Amino acid sequence: MAMMAKQLPVKMTTMTFDINAVFAQAINRGLTSYKNQLFTTPEQADKLKPKHAAILKSIEESFRYPHLHVEAVQLFLDLFPIFERWGYWAECIYISETALDLALPVATQVYLYANLGHMHHLNRNFDDSLRCLNRALQIAEKHQLETVLGLIHHRFMNTYIGQEDHLTAKNHGLQALAYLAGPPSKTLAAAYDSLGRTFMDLKDLPMAEKYFWDALSLWDNLKDYTHMARSYLNLGSFYFGQRKLVEAQKCYESSLAALGNLSNIVDELRARIGLGIVYHTNGDFEKAVAIFREGANRLESELGEKVGWYSIRGSLLHNLGNSQLALGEPQQAILNLYKARTIWHQANNQLEMANTVGTIAEAYQAEEEWETAVTTYTEALILLANYPNHPWAIKLTQDFSKARKTCADHLDSLDSFEE
DSSP, X not given: OOOOOOOOOOOOXXXXXXXXXXXXXXXXXXXXXXXXXXXXXXXXXXXXXXXXXXXXXXXXXXXXXXXXXXXXXXXXXXXXXXXXXXXXXXXXXXXXXXXXXXXXXXXXXXXXXXXXXXXXXXXXXXXXXXXXXXXXXXXXXXXXXXXXXXXXXXXXXXXXXXXXXXXXXXXHHHHHHHHHOXXXXXXXXXXXXXXXXXXXXXXXXXXXXXXXXXXXXXHHHHTOHHHHHHHHHHHHHHHXXXXXXXXXXXXXXXXXXXXXXXXXXXXXHHHHHHHHHHHHHTTOHHHHHHHHHHHHHHHHHHHTTOOOOHHHHHHHHHHHHHHHHHTTXXXXXXXXXXXXXXXXXXXXXXXXXXXXXXXXXXXXXXXXXXXXHHHHHHHHHHHHTTOTTOHHHXXXXXXXXXXXXXXXXXXXXXXHHHO
């Protein structure tokens, strides 16, 4: 009987499975897919607006994998203008702050700080904006990154416009132009537009108008209709300030035409607010109420329970109430004006709140509620006392003081009659 050969034990081999690599590849494929869709046409990009949170989540998850950092952050920087157009800049702040903790090339860090400064400016957090922009400037100057200095000074200009420091804004704007001399660029067009706003605030109207038209011409050449719409908005404000109502209305209508079907609710509502104010000034209060009410309803449906967008919200509600008051609907006006007052309080914008509170007092005055009107005018004047040198505050103080005296005189005559 033949002997059976002795069987040797079989050594099992196992395949290693790198789950992190699989996740990283999946995230990278997702980012590539988003990139291919977002950077085709604006209309195609807008189809992804409902997925904006998922896009940001994918970018954030990519930060867990060092080999994806540079590409993911660059994608984030590139797509931010789309998120800004959609009105989602506040949701990008956390992503920017997280990205700054990564090991990134110096130039990328500078653009992140400059972009984060812009986001804070849009959110009206001007101190945080200046902090980020100063950091961007320090790094850029240290490493001699002159190509980004024009952008940084332009961002500074916008933030100082927000702070109403017009001379400092002008200085940064002129520095931006010096660095941007050369081929036409979107940053140059944006600098022209911001300089238009700055010279308008400085009462140099010929220079303001020139820069606005320079911006519009360049936006047209660059085929950037989103920013063209914004420049038309600013030019509309320029003409309205001179009571050139026909020209202002044309600019607001041109802004809406430039936007077309693009998803840009912020600029669309700003254009509609401008049109509503023109209608109100022309005495067409019904049309003004209709456009303000439509805008307020549209914004609430867009935002739901979200906070923010204080300037747009407050402006819509205030102007709606003001036009309702002019239309002879003081009770409806009071409801919307109190909503606006709450928005201004949340935004810590006491000057706008004073204007709204004074308008509430006007509504009480229209209802001949003299005592409440006097108390409400007094509240507005207390707020205005914080702005002793502000031209608009000075005018409001004069108007509200005169109106309060009128109401107080009525109240005194009633007291005398009762005696």
